[in-house]
Amino acid sequence: DTAVSQTPKYLVTQMGNDKSIKCEQNLGHDTMYWYKQDSKKFLKIMFSYNNKELIINETVPNRFSPKSPDKAHLNLHINSLELGDSAVYFCASSQAPLNTDTQYFGPGTRLTVL
């Protein structure tokens, strides 16, 4: 199936740990994104890469570091996890970073920090 996939789907961890979330798209898109959805369902862009180049870097703590090994993958590494990092993290992709391009979302990773 052509899609945006994320692993893991659920992640439960202790405060202070370091964790990674992986994202892969097989849509042939050039641009990928990470979003955070908080407990009130509010969605906010965190990062975006176009052809492995960072083009959006919102004001997130530097404990969050995206890495794009190639156009089809965008991983999110989080250091020293805090309670407030608990959220659902969505990966998305689009053909290009154009204003008119549709973004397609993965199923999400629910991160719970205890």
Add this chain to the structure above:
Amino acid sequence: AQSVAQPEDQVNVAEGNPLTVKCTYSVSGNPYLFWYVQYPNRGLQFLLKYITGDNLVKGSYGFEAEFNKSQTSFHLKKPSALVSDSALYFCAVRADSSYKLIFGSGTRLLVRP
């Protein structure tokens, strides 16, 4: 700065009745507007978008949206609601000059049988 407002946290409608989910936006320059739907424990699914041209845009699952430039609105509509339409709906906007897609706060649609 661009922004999107979805003034209703929840919309309740009976099955078979028409539904409207409201969205207003604020951008500098031309707006590019999107609607997404999120079912419980799922990712966002694209419904439709307005880029240019006809103000009435038709999308997936029988949904449509009307772009109104003077009122800066992009309301989502469906002539006859189904119980399976119950979900969380997000409006989003991108401006000419920005890569960023800005989402509204979401509106929960509840269609009762």
